[in-house]
Amino acid sequence: MAMSRQAKVILDVLRSVTSHPTADEVYEMAREAMPRISLGTVYRNLEAMSESGLVLKIYVSGTQKRFDGNPKPHYHIRCGVCGRVDDIDLDLLVDLDRTAQEATGYDVLSHSVEFVGVCPRCRNQEGVNAAPGKSYTSRNPKDDK
Amino acid sequence: MAMSRQAKVILDVLRSVTSHPTADEVYEMAREAMPRISLGTVYRNLEAMSESGLVLKIYVSGTQKRFDGNPKPHYHIRCGVCGRVDDIDLDLLVDLDRTAQEATGYDVLSHSVEFVGVCPRCRNQEGVNAAPGKSYTSRNPKDDK
DNA sequence: TTACTTGCAAATCGTTTGCGATATA
């Protein structure tokens, strides 16, 4: 039942941000509270927490997994320029699973929706700056490919 | 303009299947037609083809990218047991991008939908076999995690 | 003690890349 000190820090970090950090972004943030925590521990705990449903592991386009401190189902939108991922407040498409079930013969359990676009900050930079999105939180240019 | 022999083989392979193979599944299949083709070549060509829009690079949950010989927009469904990914024939939710745009302030460009469920083959195996999905095409159990 | 969990480092996995060789225009 008891949560290790490390696990507590990791969960706190994840709940304190609205972004959807990658494992090593969580690691960097956790290090501020606990400098000797290891990256392996962060991975292990994030994995365990997502397995137990405490947090969400999200697979948006790109190379790195991201984690979401809000385990309630919701959709995501990703900025194709800077890579940040935000929650999007849309009603869940509740009929969709049934429709999909009829179309495929699968037992459909769930679905996810990911939008791709350009976030307000990047839109305002475009054409002005040769290196768009530089220094934004949660940025991960590699993800654009 | 001309396509290399290797590129042709890779594209043929991808168009000959309805599954959505990973790069090394494409590699294995391509090797049957061209035994000395290299994995690097497969990656390079898949990347180039997806950049030019000839094929689709899809990022479904899991560690590996998958490729789709059908570049027309459509949604996907993944079996959580065996990992196979199928196309799903649903009307595109054309209004969704606009709704998302209003909800977020992003310039929304596109969206993708991924369903997760249990495919008919795996459903029929469940409870019967201790190793569900074993030996199915396009299976990738690592992706389930 | 006993059962976890950690920090660290090495291992693994998917993917990318440098380079000399090969093929194609």
Next chain:
DNA sequence: TATATCGCAAACGATTTGCAAGTAA
């Protein structure tokens, strides 16, 4: 002969894992 693409192997980045030490009941 010039240009593009290849095969191969080494490099890379993200994640996982083995293990000895640390922690808490």
